Amino acid sequence: MTRYAMSIDLRRCVGCQTCTASCKGANATPPGIQWRRVLDIESGEFPDVRRSFLPIACMHCGDPPCEAVCPTEATTKRADGLVAIDYDLCIGCANCVMACPYDARSIVHEVRYAYGDAPMASEAKRFDPGRIGVSMKCSFCKDRIDHAARTGQKPGVDPEVTPACVNSCISGAMAFGDLDDADSGISRLLAETQHFRMHEELGTAPGVYYIWDKS
Amino acid sequence: MKPATLRAAQLAAPKQQRNWDWRAAANFICGGAGGGLLLFAAFAGFGRGATLASLLAGMALIGTGLTCVWFEIGRPWRALNVYRHIASSWMTREAVVALAVFGCGALAVLTGSVVAAVFAGICGGAFLYSQARILAANKGIPAWRHPASVPLLVATGLAEGATLALAIGALAGAVIGVGLVVAALILVLVRAWAWWRYRAGLGSTGAPEAALRVLDGFAPRLLWLGTVLPALALLALLFGMPGLGPVLLLVVLLAAGTGAWLKYTLVRRAAFTQGLAIDHIPVRGRGPAGPAVKPGWKPASQG
Numbered sequence: 001m002t003r004y005a006m007s008i009d010l011r012r013c014v015g016c017q018t019c020t021a022s023c024k025g026a027n028a029t030p031p032g033i034q035w036r037r038v039l040d041i042e043s044g045e046f047p048d049v050r051r052s053f054l055p056i057a058c059m060h061c062g063d064p065p066c067e068a069v070c071p072t073e074a075t076t077k078r079a080d081g082l083v084a085i086d087y088d089l090c091i092g093c094a095n096c097v098m099a100c101p102y103d104a105r106s107i108v109h110e111v112r113y114a115y116g117d118a119p120m121a122s123e124a125k126r127f128d129p130g131r132i133g134v135s136m137k138c139s140f141c142k143d144r145i146d147h148a149a150r151t152g153q154k155p156g157v158d159p160e161v162t163p164a165c166v167n168s169c170i171s172g173a174m175a176f177g178d179l180d181d182a183d184s185g186i187s188r189l190l191a192e193t194q195h196f197r198m199h200e201e202l203g204t205a206p207g208v209y210y211i212w213d214k215s
Numbered sequence: 216m217k218p219a220t221l222r223a224a225q226l227a228a229p230k231q232q233r234n235w236d237w238r239a240a241a242n243f244i245c246g247g248a249g250g251g252l253l254l255f256a257a258f259a260g261f262g263r264g265a266t267l268a269s270l271l272a273g274m275a276l277i278g279t280g281l282t283c284v285w286f287e288i289g290r291p292w293r294a295l296n297v298y299r300h301i302a303s304s305w306m307t308r309e310a311v312v313a314l315a316v317f318g319c320g321a322l323a324v325l326t327g328s329v330v331a332a333v334f335a336g337i338c339g340g341a342f343l344y345s346q347a348r349i350l351a352a353n354k355g356i357p358a359w360r361h362p363a364s365v366p367l368l369v370a371t372g373l374a375e376g377a378t379l380a381l382a383i384g385a386l387a388g389a390v391i392g393v394g395l396v397v398a399a400l401i402l403v404l405v406r407a408w409a410w411w412r413y414r415a416g417l418g419s420t421g422a423p424e425a426a427l428r429v430l431d432g433f434a435p436r437l438l439w440l441g442t443v444l445p446a447l448a449l450l451a452l453l454f455g456m457p458g459l460g461p462v463l464l465l466v467v468l469l470a471a472g473t474g475a476w477l478k479y480t481l482v483r484r485a486a487f488t489q490g491l492a493i494d495h496i497p498v499r500g501r502g503p504a505g506p507a508v509k510p511g512w513k514p515a516s517q518g
Contacts, residue, residue, distance in 0.1 A: 010497035039227050039491060043508040050496050050505050054227065065354040071306035072296040091296050092289020094234035095306050098353035101489035107234060107289055133289030196494035202354050212495040213504050 003062075003081040003179040004140060004155060006166070007186050007195065008055050009211040012173035015040055015053035022168035023057070026141060028126040030112045035104075035138040036165050054210075055174070057138035057165075058083060058104040059198065062205030066096035066105065074135070081179075081207055082140050090134035097135060101199050102206075105137045140176075156185055179207075191215075228511030229423035229490035231483075232356060238287040240482040242280035243346055244475040246309075247368060249276025250343030251376020252383075253316065255395070257336020259380050265389035266332055267324055269380055273339055274320045281313060305352050309345035316342055343372040350482070358426045358485045363413035368478070370409040374402040375474040378445070382467040393453065400449040403470055407442040410434070410477075421515035423487040433480045441473025487511075 015038050023029070023036040036057040043050045064083045067075045074089035075096055097105045111132060113119045119127060141163040148154065148161035155161045156177030166174040177186035186209075194213040197206040249272075256269030285291050297310045316338040323331035347368035350359040358364070377399035384391050414430060448466045456462060490512065496505025 010493070011499060037226070041227050041493060041508055041510065043493075043496065043505065043510075052493055052496050052505075052508070054491060054493055056491060065352070068303045069306065069349075069352050071298075071300050071304040071310065072293075073299045074296075089293075089296055089299070090290065091293045093284075093297070093306065094239075094288075095304075095349070095353070097234045098232060098355050098359070098486075101355045103230075103355075103488055103491065109289055194495070198492060198494070199489060202489075204354070210493070212493075212497040214498075 001180050002079070003207070004060070004145065004176065005081065005179045005186060005207040005209065006060075006140070006163070007175045007189055007209040007211055009173040009175075009193075010052060010054070011211065011213070012171040013038065013053040013055060014171055016170055018168045018170055019055060019165035019174065022164045023138070026164035027139070028123075028128070029136075030108050030131075031114050032112065033106050033108060033136070035136070055165075056102060056104070056198075057208075058100075058140075059102050059204065059206035059208045060138075060140055061207060063203060065099040065101070065202075065204060069095045069099040071095065080145065082142050082145065083137075084139060084142060085135055085137065087130045087134050087136075092133045092135065094135065100137075101202055101204065105135050107133065107135055109133055225510075227491040227508075229357075229425060229487035231425070232486040232488055235482060235486070236287065237479075237483070238283040240479045241283040243350070243368075243478045243482050245276040245280035245283070246346050247343050247372035247478060248375040248379060248471060248474065249273045249278075249280065250316075250339040250341075250346070251372040251374070252276065252379045253320065253339025253376070254336045254343075254373070255376045255380035255398075256383075257333045257339075259384060259389075259395050260392055261380075261384050261387070261389040263327055265384045265387035267327075268387045269383045270320050270323055270332060270335060272379070272383055273335075273376075274317060277313060277316060277339075277342060305345050305348040309342060309349060312338055312342045312345055339376075343369060343376075346372075355489050356486050357420075357422045357489060358417065358430070358481065358487065361413060361416050361420060361422075363409070363416040364481070367406070367409040367413045368481075370402060370406040371474045371477055374399070374406045375471045377402050378467045378470040382463050385463045396449055396452050399466070399470070400446060400453070403442055403445050403449065406474070407437065410437055419515060421512060423490065423511050424513045425511065426485045426487040427513055429480060429485040433477065433485075437473055437477060440469055441477070445470040 017038050019036050020034055029035055039054040041052045041054055060083045064077055067077050072089045072091055074086045077083050092107055094107055113123050144161045145155050153161045159167050162176055166176045175186045175189055177184035192215050193211045195209040195211045253273035256266055301307045319331050319335035319338055323335050347365045351365050353359050381399055445466050448462050452462055492509040494507050498504045
């Protein structure tokens with residue numbers, strides 16, 4: 001079996017948003033929609049204050065609440081752990097948006113371009129009408145993962161088949177790979193660090209691990 | 216809807232959901248009341264005229280709600296895809312039950328069949344329950360996912376159904392049995408109990424502060440307009456106060472109106488997202504790890 005997952009080392013993230021920009025470039029998301037974001041969280045009270053950066057996106061849950069509520073079967077959990085959306089089935093009811101505790105999903109109801117009504121050349125070339133009026137979110141760059149299945153390359157090892165955000169991370173905070181492979185980079189990394197999964201108490205079994213200290 | 220611009224520090228905190236607007240709220244408001252009304256239409260013991268009027272009103276309410284939600288979805292011409300996932304989706308189940316509601320209801324109206332009316336009533340109850348479960352299945356909205364929201368929404372729909380049945384029965388000239396008045400009175404009180412149980416439950420599990428503020432602002436309205444005054448009016452009816460028509464109208468307006476208000480509050484105004492959290496502030500440099508951060512939340516048992 002294969003269970004693709006991601007780890008994000010919060011000690012290393014510097015909040016540069018390169019992953020955000022890289023995701024936007026790779027997936028051509030419309031203005032105002034970011035499948036990956038990095039939040040800037042301030043906590044504590046003066047003088048003991050902290051600033052933390054929290055990269056977030058779809059958690060590709062093991063028990064995805066979005067999949068359970070979807071009335072159309074547009075959202076499915078794949079055998080390799082990815083949670084995918086079939087844009088041709090989705091009716092845009094937004095039930096999955098409500099079910100997701102990670103604010104990972106969004107629906108764009110009308111065509112939007114970065115600069116007014118006319119698209120830039122790049123927007124015109126990559127515009128996908130199939131994504132209007134339906135739910136969308138981070139796909140873990142599933143086209144690359146699917147390509148790996150054909151070529152025999154390893155996601156998380158070979159950049160061509162690794163999610164764009166992971167490739168772009170300037171501090172090496174993000175790792176991707178197969179959790180069911182004990183020798184994968186992500187498995188070894190998680191074995192030697194302390195980590196948490198966000199909102200784990202909700203029973204979603206998220207596929208993104210946040211590293212916060214060494215073991 | 217255009218999302219409001221938020222400061223960076225606010226992005227992690229719970230935000231009011233903006234995907235289900237008044238049209239989705241209308242589905243819960245009309246559908247819940249319609250489902251409850253069908254149930255009471257079937258079992259109130261009215262004559263043929265009042266039963267038919269109640270059945271038609273119940274189906275009209277459910278139809279109105281579903282039409283509103285059809286105008287909200289992003290791809291309305293694919294709406295039939297809603298029937299694809301009955302295994303776990305309460306939205307699919309609601310849609311399936313709606314078919315049964317209209318099938319049995321139409322049969323009862325056209326043939327006058329008591330059996331069909333009873334089935335329409337049962338399906339109305341199932342429709343109401345499905346709607347309650349739709350909200351509760353949404354883990355992203357703490358005010359919905361609490362298990363106590365299901366009895367609250369069911370009790371609300373039943374209270375609305377009983378009071379609407381009373382009014383329609385009276386307007387259609389049916390003999391109103393004491394049982395229906397007592398049922399309406401009990402359901403108005405049960406709804407209030409379900410509300411306080413729900414609110415206490417949210418306090419004990421923790422919830423976004425903004426959601427609790429909205430709910431607490433609504434509570435006095437439910438108490439006085441939705442419970443005390445309708446209960447007094449129903450008691451007056453029970454004890455034979457003259458002027459039946461105006462009293463019934465008051466009961467319906469107050470009990471059903473606050474039910475709609477409650478559902479609008481829950482679906483729109485108190486629907487704040489889970490927000491994002493860090494269980495451990497990471498170690499940076501030589502500094503130690505920090506405590507958990509969960510912006511915008513009131514911790515459990517402080518609510």
